[in-house]
Amino acid sequence: MVxxxxxxxxxGLAVLGTNPSxxxxxAFAAVLGPxxxxxxxxxxxxxxxxxxxxxxxxxxxxxxxxxFLADRGISPSVAYAARQALPLAVVxxxxxxxxxxxxxxxxxYGETTQMPSLLAMTLFSLVIxxxxxxxxxxxxxxxxxxILAPLLSILSVAWLIFxxxxxxxxxxxxxxxxxxxxxATALLMRxxxxxxxxxxxxxxxSVVIATxxxxxxxxxxxxVFSTPGMSDSQRTALLAQGEEALRDASAIQLTFSWTAPxxxxxxxxxxxxxxQLVQALEGYAEEPSDWLTEFETLRxxxxxxxxxxxxxxxxxxxxxxxxxLNWLNAEEAEASDAFEAFAKWVEASSVLLPAFRQSRRLIxxxxxxxxxxxLVELLTSEPLQSKLDDDxxxxxxxxxxxxxxxxxxxxxxxLASWHxxxxxxxxxxxxxxxxNTVPQGLTKWLKPRYDESFVLAALEGIDACRExxxxxxxxxxxxxxxxxxxxxxxxxxxxxxxxxPTSITQMRYGMKEYGELWGREWEYRSLEGSK
Amino acid sequence: xxxxxxGWIVVVAGPIAALGLLLxxxxxxxxxxxxxxxxxxxNRFGRETATAAAPMEVSFSEATSTRQSVALAExxxxxxxxxxxxxxxxxxxxxxxxxxxxDQQILDRFLAEYASDLGPMLAALDAIDFEDxxxxxxxxxxRIDAWAGNISLFRTVWRLLYTDIIAAVANNESERAVRSIxxxxxxxxxxxxxxxxxxxxxxIQARTQLHEALEFVLPKGDWTPEQLERIDxxxxxxxxxxxxxxxxxxxEQIQAIRKLRGEVTQxxxxxxxxxxxxxxxxxxxxxxxxERLGTDSPTRLIEAVDKLIExxxxxxxxxxxxxxxxxxxxxxxxxxxxxxxxxxSSFMNLExxxxxxxxxxxxxxxxxxxxxxxxxxxxxxxxxYPISETISLNQWSFGYFNRNxxxxxxxxxRGEKWDGRWTLTETVIEFPPARPxxxxx
Numbered sequence: 001m002v003x004x005x006x007x008x009x010x011x012g013l014a015v016l017g018t019n020p021s022x023x024x025x026x027a028f029a030a031v032l033g034p035x036x037x038x039x040x041x042x043x044x045x046x047x048x049x050x051x052x053x054x055x056x057x058x059x060x061x062x063x064x065x066x067x068f069l070a071d072r073g074i075s076p077s078v079a080y081a082a083r084q085a086l087p088l089a090v091v092x093x094x095x096x097x098x099x100x101x102x103x104x105x106x107x108x109y110g111e112t113t114q115m116p117s118l119l120a121m122t123l124f125s126l127v128i129x130x131x132x133x134x135x136x137x138x139x140x141x142x143x144x145x146x147i148l149a150p151l152l153s154i155l156s157v158a159w160l161i162f163x164x165x166x167x168x169x170x171x172x173x174x175x176x177x178x179x180x181x182x183x184a185t186a187l188l189m190r191x192x193x194x195x196x197x198x199x200x201x202x203x204x205x206s207v208v209i210a211t212x213x214x215x216x217x218x219x220x221x222x223x224v225f226s227t228p229g230m231s232d233s234q235r236t237a238l239l240a241q242g243e244e245a246l247r248d249a250s251a252i253q254l255t256f257s258w259t260a261p262x263x264x265x266x267x268x269x270x271x272x273x274x275x276q277l278v279q280a281l282e283g284y285a286e287e288p289s290d291w292l293t294e295f296e297t298l299r300x301x302x303x304x305x306x307x308x309x310x311x312x313x314x315x316x317x318x319x320x321x322x323x324x325l326n327w328l329n330a331e332e333a334e335a336s337d338a339f340e341a342f343a344k345w346v347e348a349s350s351v352l353l354p355a356f357r358q359s360r361r362l363i364x365x366x367x368x369x370x371x372x373x374x375l376v377e378l379l380t381s382e383p384l385q386s387k388l389d390d391d392x393x394x395x396x397x398x399x400x401x402x403x404x405x406x407x408x409x410x411x412x413x414x415l416a417s418w419h420x421x422x423x424x425x426x427x428x429x430x431x432x433x434x435x436n437t438v439p440q441g442l443t444k445w446l447k448p449r450y451d452e453s454f455v456l457a458a459l460e461g462i463d464a465c466r467e468x469x470x471x472x473x474x475x476x477x478x479x480x481x482x483x484x485x486x487x488x489x490x491x492x493x494x495x496x497x498x499x500x501p502t503s504i505t506q507m508r509y510g511m512k513e514y515g516e517l518w519g520r521e522w523e524y525r526s527l528e529g530s531k
Numbered sequence: 532x533x534x535x536x537x538g539w540i541v542v543v544a545g546p547i548a549a550l551g552l553l554l555x556x557x558x559x560x561x562x563x564x565x566x567x568x569x570x571x572x573x574n575r576f577g578r579e580t581a582t583a584a585a586p587m588e589v590s591f592s593e594a595t596s597t598r599q600s601v602a603l604a605e606x607x608x609x610x611x612x613x614x615x616x617x618x619x620x621x622x623x624x625x626x627x628x629x630x631x632x633x634d635q636q637i638l639d640r641f642l643a644e645y646a647s648d649l650g651p652m653l654a655a656l657d658a659i660d661f662e663d664x665x666x667x668x669x670x671x672x673x674r675i676d677a678w679a680g681n682i683s684l685f686r687t688v689w690r691l692l693y694t695d696i697i698a699a700v701a702n703n704e705s706e707r708a709v710r711s712i713x714x715x716x717x718x719x720x721x722x723x724x725x726x727x728x729x730x731x732x733x734x735i736q737a738r739t740q741l742h743e744a745l746e747f748v749l750p751k752g753d754w755t756p757e758q759l760e761r762i763d764x765x766x767x768x769x770x771x772x773x774x775x776x777x778x779x780x781x782x783e784q785i786q787a788i789r790k791l792r793g794e795v796t797q798x799x800x801x802x803x804x805x806x807x808x809x810x811x812x813x814x815x816x817x818x819x820x821x822e823r824l825g826t827d828s829p830t831r832l833i834e835a836v837d838k839l840i841e842x843x844x845x846x847x848x849x850x851x852x853x854x855x856x857x858x859x860x861x862x863x864x865x866x867x868x869x870x871x872x873x874x875x876s877s878f879m880n881l882e883x884x885x886x887x888x889x890x891x892x893x894x895x896x897x898x899x900x901x902x903x904x905x906x907x908x909x910x911x912x913x914x915x916y917p918i919s920e921t922i923s924l925n926q927w928s929f930g931y932f933n934r935n936x937x938x939x940x941x942x943x944x945r946g947e948k949w950d951g952r953w954t955l956t957e958t959v960i961e962f963p964p965a966r967p968x969x970x971x972x
Binding site: 085086088089090092093095096099100102103106107108114115116117118119120122164171272273274275276277278280281284315317318319321322324325326327328329330331338479483485486487488489490491492493494497500501503504505507513 | 542543544545546547549550553554557584585588597600601604605606608609611612613615616617618619620623624628630631634637638641644650651652654655658668669670671672673674681794795844845851852854855856857858859860861
């Protein structure tokens, strides 16, 4: 008892001492590491709790005393309470002091170490104490209890911490589990007093262990299985359609030429900063066909699909818009040259757009949506109306799809991309952000289900957008999966953002979500002379 | 029951009851503080904003103009295109790089090309009337934190204008340089609502960038007296410290309403922790106090922020009992940091720099007027330049040397306060030899 008291006092002092602003605390912190040094000393305290638990049934001579009580006819419940009371009081006092210290610490400036809260400490102390007293009743020899109790109680705590952080076991679950060992010892008290607890105690032990393990697991499984996915028949049918969509698809990967200059010239000599600058500027691709590799291949073969990183599609939009601005703000003498430069981007877009639509990757449909919405807004803007006879502008108008053709392309891509994920053949499916909000240990199990919900919501949205006036069910779903914890009404899936021109709602730097441009006003805008 | 038995029961049951009581009252306090926090939010920001799904949107949506946003988005696109093309010109270190005469010729050629390519973007920028309708791009609230995606692109605009000023002076087009100096001043003044810390930093950056350009071009440029007057006019205007500080500390609170309501948890090293309501109240009280500190003097602001940080832990009352039942950590002070201090010191640097470059302009104006540089900074009163502008906020006069045909203006004591210490830097402007005066006094 004295030794245990000493351990508690020591750990208490050490916790107090970890305040880095005090001189001794500084030394403690330096020795014990960056976590404020609190963890090792807290562990000392928890070890003391474990041995206090062992004392409940295995203190020196306690077996004889319990027999004595039993012989006197003392009821098991009174004996049980009497055995538990003192060690529990010591634990409660320590926790009370710990809590008061935490509370006082709240008002000190400059404290930055994270400490377990009183609630956390109480729960875990309860688990440690409970498991230890249970071991001490279960196991007949003192020395074995002293060794086994800390090990098993730490194992239980570790399991519950794993359950909380990795598979989402709730706090009330931990509280529930912490009571099981107490229930077990209470149930067995009468038999224990009569020394007839075996073999029932062994059976009960298995039940307790099984429950402690299965509760967190069961909770996690419930969470996984209650997440909606597809029915088996749906899955089979849609996968078959996905495979079908992949069958005769061919697409080439597009890259864009970069202008990063070499530090060393062709003669092996170091380039001066001015030399690097000259090289960068002279190598800068002014025209779309220079900027884009494989552009002529695409032009020559309209059946080819194109794949590219969304970042480049974004840059394409930036350069086209910049060319338009240059044209509209050019001085009069340069206006026609500036229009020529702009028209090249528009014409090149008319080659790229159908190629993106050919691609079976969902991100390329996003690229196509970005490009097509830009073209629609551009071609219906006022300054372009006098240029509609220009061949290159015509070509762009001709390249635009219809709501139905777009829906077909999107549907193919959703199914084909998903098929690629399921069969692990392609890796272009971006992880849905909702996965970041679920416990880490469950992501692997939840991912296929979330993917399936996404596919279903996307297909619903695609079909709804064949005609305007779609309901917002699919949008809410896409929002929830891709922007968890955000506010739907004011997101890019909500009516407010969707009613704005697409050029100002698409955020930069590759932050984009699937389906954000579907069914917006641009899809149904009629262009003079378009298909 | 004997007294001894009762004594035992008290000894044994007392601590357990006390622990139970502590936990229960802590949970009660959690509820209590939660209610208090909600009513504090309502009192402060009004019911509509305090309870809105997207509080920032309620506060600022009327500031969004679609027409202006579209125009501005096009300018920003054009700016990124310019930046991509001329990235090496923009990043060229004109101040420090020594260049051979041949390289200088090449550089001049590209700077001229840069100027003509930038023309359309500047024309489009000038066509936007910042006084007409407030400009703000739509903010997306689909994510946990509202996302105003394209704010950072303004930094590109500042950088382009910086290069334009330098290119203009290199090309002896001082009128063009002055126009861009005025442009930075005008846009940084009128742009950007709502004033969150992010947008205000972008605004401050505009001026910092302008000052950096001035360090390079002031001694080199061939300025007419009228142009110097105009540069002086641009620099005479102080950054609106009080308004800016108040607006951004308030916007910060509105931005945080969802977190304060407990809808969004805070990531820690291990897991997510829902902060106890009392800690959230404490944060709100601290921001409230910060907002009230608004003063026109950045130095007084720094002192006040320092004092407030010291007493932050005890703001918003003593009932912090609820922290005991947060889970799994009772987080100590994640809200405390030095950034408010840093922001206040960036105000101070900005104001010191403004005075410094304005003084440099005054020295040039003096030279234009009298054909020689002033002997001391006090002589600047002869051109009606206020002497208070030659003294930094730290109450040090700028260093000024005018001997043996060497004229220098030095600012020391700029710096940043970080971790309680100041790091100091100094900037020197060396003026060209005085030329014979064209105007007689």
